[in-house]
Amino acid sequence: MSKTIRNVQPVTANLGKEGSGEFVPARYAVRIGEVDVAMISDGILPLPTSTMSTNVSEADRNEWFDGRFLQRDMFDWALNIALVRSGERLILIDSGVGDGFEYFSRAGRSVMRLESAGIDLAAITDIVITHMHMDHVGGLNVEGVKEKLRPDVRIHVSSAEVKFWKNPDFSRTVMPEAVPPALRKAAARFVELYSESIVQFDRTVEVAPGVSARVTGGHTPGHCVVDIASNGEKLTFVGDAIFEVGFDNPEWQNGFEHEPEVAAAVRIGLLNDAAETGSLLAATHVAFPSIGHIAKAGKGFRFVPVQWDY
Numbered sequence: 001m002s003k004t005i006r007n008v009q010p011v012t013a014n015l016g017k018e019g020s021g022e023f024v025p026a027r028y029a030v031r032i033g034e035v036d037v038a039m040i041s042d043g044i045l046p047l048p049t050s051t052m053s054t055n056v057s058e059a060d061r062n063e064w065f066d067g068r069f070l071q072r073d074m075f076d077w078a079l080n081i082a083l084v085r086s087g088e089r090l091i092l093i094d095s096g097v098g099d100g101f102e103y104f105s106r107a108g109r110s111v112m113r114l115e116s117a118g119i120d121l122a123a124i125t126d127i128v129i130t131h132m133h134m135d136h137v138g139g140l141n142v143e144g145v146k147e148k149l150r151p152d153v154r155i156h157v158s159s160a161e162v163k164f165w166k167n168p169d170f171s172r173t174v175m176p177e178a179v180p181p182a183l184r185k186a187a188a189r190f191v192e193l194y195s196e197s198i199v200q201f202d203r204t205v206e207v208a209p210g211v212s213a214r215v216t217g218g219h220t221p222g223h224c225v226v227d228i229a230s231n232g233e234k235l236t237f238v239g240d241a242i243f244e245v246g247f248d249n250p251e252w253q254n255g256f257e258h259e260p261e262v263a264a265a266v267r268i269g270l271l272n273d274a275a276e277t278g279s280l281l282a283a284t285h286v287a288f289p290s291i292g293h294i295a296k297a298g299k300g301f302r303f304v305p306v307q308w309d310y
């Protein structure tokens with residue numbers, strides 16, 4: 001039986017100002033040892049719920065969304081990026097969707113939110129791109145952004161990822177029709193704009209003391225996660241390895257995964273690691289600020305969000 005459907009109007013529409021004075025919680029910071037980590041919301045991507053569970057029945061999918069008091073057809077994916085300060089280095093992880101997609105007009109807020117927090121794009125020394133999907137590179141493709149970045153900024157992308165997008169394989173994905181061409185275009189534009197700044201790495205790279213990226217594959221063949229570890233504390237930014245449905249159902253495949261079986265294995269590995277070590281996770285598409293611990297729960301896991309500290 002269908003439960004009450006919530007109002008789908010953006011909850012931020014009716015209070016406060018638009019733009020940099022907006023009345024929304026869009027930035028949240030924690031300290032991991034001696035490293036500062038801030039999550040920043042790029043906004044929301046509305047997508048069909050069917051993209052979140054391509055290998056399960058509609059009834060099972062409906063049951064999960066009903067259980068969360070959510071609509072059955074569309075789901076608002078969170079879209080988060082991160083900013084990390086380690087010593088003298090300031091590292092941006094991903095860049096949001098940018099402004100090239102009218103359908104995604106509720107996202108693309110990253111640059112505005114960085115600037116309204118007093119972060120000058122020219123202060124960023126390094127950028128890590130978890131993978132080259134448009135909701136991760138699109139912010140860098142926005143007109144004028146490249147000019148605001150310092151000329152010697154290093155953009156870390158795995159070599160497998162750069163190679164993959166030369167001739168990307170969408171045969172295992174299940175996406176709305178308009179998405180694959182948009183993804184190809186955004187990835188190509190990113191490489192064209194930043195070929196001089198991209199620094200490729202093979203399996204892992206230490207970006208700064210306590211901050212390193214490691215390739216997992218799965219979501220895309222060169223997808224990487226970023227480990228932030230300092231003074232015995234750890235947080236892993238898992239990019240698109242874990243989605244909102246993936247704690248209860250880590251084996252549910254996602255329509256945006258280019259290697260769905262690998263992606264599920266990567267997800268389970270990351271969740272097991274976090275559950276066993278007690279380290280924190282954060283993810284691109286888990287509800288803002290997306291930082292939490294992982295507990296084992298039955299056949300799956302339970303996400304335990306951090307208590308907000310003001």
Ligand SMILES: [Zn+2]
Pocket residue numbers: 133135136240284285
């Ligand atoms: Zn994504």
